[in-house]
Amino acid sequence: MKLIIAVIKPFKLEEVREALTEIGVQGLMVSEVKGYGRQSGHTEVYRGAEYVVNFVPKIKLEMVVADSDVAKITEALMGTAKTGKIGDGKIFVLDVEQATRIRTGETGEEAL
Numbered sequence: 001m002k003l004i005i006a007v008i009k010p011f012k013l014e015e016v017r018e019a020l021t022e023i024g025v026q027g028l029m030v031s032e033v034k035g036y037g038r039q040s041g042h043t044e045v046y047r048g049a050e051y052v053v054n055f056v057p058k059i060k061l062e063m064v065v066a067d068s069d070v071a072k073i074t075e076a077l078m079g080t081a082k083t084g085k086i087g088d089g090k091i092f093v094l095d096v097e098q099a100t101r102i103r104t105g106e107t108g109e110e111a112l
Contacts, residue, residue, distance in 0.1 A: 001064055001065065001066060001067065001095075001096040001099060001108070001109060001112070002064070002065055002066075002067055002070050002093050002094065002095060002096060003062065003063070003064050003093070003094045003095075003096050004061075004062070004063050004064075004065060004070065004073055004074070004077075004091065004092070004093055005060065005061070005062050005091070005092040005093075005094070006060070006061040006062075006077050006081065006089060006090070006091045006092075007033070007035070007058050007059070007060050007061075007089040007090050007091075008058065008059050008061065008077075008081040008088070008089040009058065009059070009081070009083065009087065009088065009089065010032075010057055010058065010059050012059075012080065012081045012083075013030065013059050015080050015081075016061065016076075016077060016080045016081050018080075019076045019077075019079070019080040020063075020073065020076055020077075022076075023069075023072055023073065023076050024069070025063055025065065025069075025073060026112070027063060027064070027112065028061060028062070028063050029061070029062040029063070030059060030060070030061055030062075031059070031060040031062075032057065032058075032059060032060075033057075033058050033059070033060045034055035034056065034057055034058065035055055035056065035058055036054060036055055036056055037087070037090075038086060038087075056087060058089065061077075064096050064099055064112060065112065066109050066112065070093055074091055074093070077091055078091070099111040099112060
């Protein structure tokens, strides 16, 4: 099993969710986060005053999936979250040792 963490632009969330649902992703955790990378913030004007926004709002998606699904999920994420501009985000894939469904006690991929 793998944990896929994707950090995307907020306006892409619904499009990404639809694409993931179409390929069979059944569970998804979504968090509103702030951060910076190469984009390293930007300047905005508010009431005539210019100020620097150091942390850019993003959406963090987390899903635990079967090893065999990682490639198609990564492709779906890249295809729908990409705008071609700086700040499109990142995808991380980590190993998951164990998963347990609390209600039934199922473990491993059956718990997904």
